[in-house]
Amino acid sequence: KGLDEHKALLYASWCCYVCCIGCGSSPVSTSPSFDTKCFCCFQKCRQDTDTSTDGCCSCVHTCICATLACQLPPRIGHPYCKVCNVECCRGMRIRRSGPRKVRDAAHDAMHRFDAILEMIVPCSCCCASCGVIPSFLEVCNNRLTCCCCENVCGGMMSSCEEESLQFGWFGCFLTCYKLYGQCKLPFLCQESPVLAFCGRKVCHRK
Secondary structure (H helix, E strand, C coil), X not given: CCCCHHHHHHHCEEEEEECCEEEEEEEEEEEEEEXXXXXXXXXXXXXXXXXXXXCCEEEXXXXXXXXXXXXXXXXXXXXXXXXXXXXXXXXEECXXXXXXXXXXXXXXXXXXXXXXXXXXEEEEXXXXXXXXXXXXXXXXXXXXXXXXXXXXXXXXXXXXXXXXXXXXXXXXXXXXXXXXXXXXXXXXXXXCCCEEECCEECCCCC
């Protein structure tokens, strides 16, 4: 799985790192990814390892109490058409030719696209569906997948709590196999190299 941001700060060999920003490398290889955060929002780009359930391309957008989703090819078992929460052509479901892969039932049940059908559905047709629920879901969240790429963006609330400080208020983290780049504010002295050049850290912590 490689190194996440916290492990990279501790174990990567930093070519240059000053205060809160730097770049380096590690013998440990990590799949290409790019994470950014800016006070009230975040974005994560990485490889999609769940193409068996996400299809070739998919999009799920949630705002306040509504969710819109689209997936190609259409998900197996979904109704062809549903209008005003009433399923048309009852009993007819989307099927595909060829053997169907066996998947984790618990994961399938919690899939975002499937969850829409448990909401009030104004309209659903083949590969696209929209649903609403009489309660607050989240301010805004968007997830896009295309072939082997995944992009997730949404809102976050920066604060002075420990969890928020660990995540950071502003910054980015880049991985490309054995190369790493990182920037984060505020930075935590107990995990940040603070000052490092050519793989040597000025401060060594136990």
